[in-house]
Amino acid sequence: MIRLLLFATLALTAVAPATAQPNNPPPSNPQGRQGVFAITNARLVTMGPQGVIEGGTLVIRGSRIEAVGAGVAVPEGAEVIDGTGLDVYPGMIDGGSGAGLTEVGSVPETRDNDDLGDLIPHFQALTAINPNSVVLPVTRLGGVTSAVVEPSGGLFPGTAALVRLHGYTPDQMLVAPEARYVVLEFPRTGRRGSFDQRSDDDIKKAADKALQKLNDTWDAAVAYARVDSAAAVQPEAGRERPYTPALAALADVVRGQRALLVRVDVAADIEKALDWAKTRRVPRVILSGAMEGWRVRDRIREAGVPVLAGPVLAVPTRASDRYDRAYANPGLMADAGIPVSIRSGETENTRNLPFHAGFATAYGWNRDAALRAVTIGAAEILGVADRIGSLEPGKIADVIVTTGDPFETRTTLRRLFMNGYDVPLASRQTDLYREFLRRTPSAQ
Template sequence: MLLALTNARVVPVEGEPFDGTVLIEDGTIRELGPEVSVPDGAQVVDADGGWVLPGLIDAHVHLGVWEEGEGWAGQDTNEMTDPVMAGARALDAINPRERGFDDALAGGITSVNVNPGSGNPIGGLAVAIRTHGRYVDEMVLRSPSGLKAALGENPKRVYGEQKKTPSTRLGVALTLRKAFTEARNYQARLAAATPDLPADRDVVKDALVMVLDREIPWRQHCHRADDIATAIRLSEEFGYRLVLDHGTEGYLLADLLAEKDIPVLYGPMIVSRSKVEVRERSARAPGILDRAGVRVSIITDHPVVPVEYLITQAALAVKEGMDPAAALRAVTLNPADVIGVADRVGSLSPGKDADVVLWSGDPLDFASRALRVWICGREVYTYDQATRTGRVASR
């Protein structure tokens, strides 16, 4: 099947914007440019001057595991019966029929990274998925895409209230060190195993070994600058790839983060100062981080901020000084890189998956909206401007 999006303002993210055509064939991008010839028999969509971009990506959500309006029944974010839950998988708790997936499509978001929560020092394995599908396995882009951990207020509060270890920042750091030390010893036992003397497998330690082997990144929830310093210290002790989730005070250490090439997933931004460690949050932070050379992404932490407001947060960052092109990278290519799927999504490039969105205008303009959304070349969302209603394709 051939699909041609013509008469469009195309923003490929990798490369300069242009007025022209995007040609899609069998679910992938075949060609794009100002002089692309449309083959006979192709389905033509006249963008009528609208903006065509890659689908947006939110690298930190709890979509499908923390269902809105469901209370206890839809809350599967944290398994808080043990501080080390490295083997738990967000994949096993995602409900793809949660309404938030429809909201994501309405916001032009075609991929998300679903994380376990931050109640535990080590919360579990994240998964990168598309935002449309019948069951979660057919939505997966990469599994696992990282191992979620937490420093700061959340784990010390959860276990402090239960009168259990860890109940302080130093106790949380000790929990992480013990877990990685045990995982290293487990690695050694696996390496020394023989067919006659096999080593017993451990799904919790297997997940930690993936981090030690740098197969997946360590996704460290932290807000305060001192917690960020602890995250860096631990990563250098054990040699894993560190990604900072939230990084609220990361702009105070922007030069250090740039020097060490540590990505920051900044957000949520449209929230109150609900606890001590986020009182220094700033919409200026993404721009400060980007100008320092940090690979910054913008996140909603859905449902903390509803997922459809991802682009709104990017626009807010631009309002507070971030370069517009950098803001678009922060919700497309940068998060794709962090979750390990930049070879497939995050920009418009020949050979990549045709996850494409037609916007009514510049998506960084608050008045613009996603009009049509394609995932792998299939139209999954359409907005009717006459009735002001959106329609999601059947799953």
């Protein structure tokens, strides 16, 4: 398998200009190139109306999928990729990650997820995502082609962005202009890890205080939106308004122009958050996390709110919980009728998203439903189903060609297309493998 992978990489390197000196070869472009590609004789798992197509052909032209089907003709001049024995899926989508926003966890200079202040919804994750992060090629080799990259920390820590893990600028990476989501860290009544030794009373006090702040801020945002909307009709009326970007960002949520991504995990907090959003008629709400969503799944279903659930590979929230609750959580919610996708909650190991989905499957979730959840299901929740999430003509070509089930641990990629680019299957981690498998010089 690895050998094939290496050959694929070497083959790409071989197209370098003839002028290159042998001892100083130019690097292959890690972002690949666009063209016309036809993957033939493959098992196409479209996640769209065409279902699964055995022995099918998928044509990519430019950034788009042009054709999908069993009897599709290979266009003249297309580069043909023999997909015999291989599977083709849409790239997977992570509903919550820090990839590109943090490079090295312990080094503050490389952490851009959490700025000062509780009320900074206008701070944009997209601004600080590093397109050249070493993490991104590592992630996409796991079949994860896009992710909601989220700020975290205070009450409104910023605006998350759904990005494709490919490209040289934030604008090239953003999946759709509207694919941004204002994050609310809903006041929480749980402990934040084993290092949090606050008393139950202190935890409650902090949560109550934060909730008061949230309510005050929201009231201000509603008022701001009213003034702002009036100003849009009568431009003169708005000239004297002070510069309040935080309220402007929240006004977009008040008016339903942006979804509110509510980070919340504890059962009682989820109920409180749903009540809060209902009372204030927040137009578009997505729950993120919901580690205890299984406890209150009927309430979530009644609220009609979708969930980006996870991480799945996590210990249960309470010592008294059955050992497999975190594994089973997404499936329990989905089976209750809630639209569910998965967030890995990872940064450098966002590549493990398929394993989060795999464990949810092992512990009870229907496998096809889980696959749907990390592809077209995620795209639907995030409002980008017209662009990504399935293999359909006209969609952006985010396509993975695999040796089999993308959740299965031993499965590897044979080919990767992102935005139509034929992306080399290389990262620093594969480079180190090539350099050190048989090191020269060896031991003295």
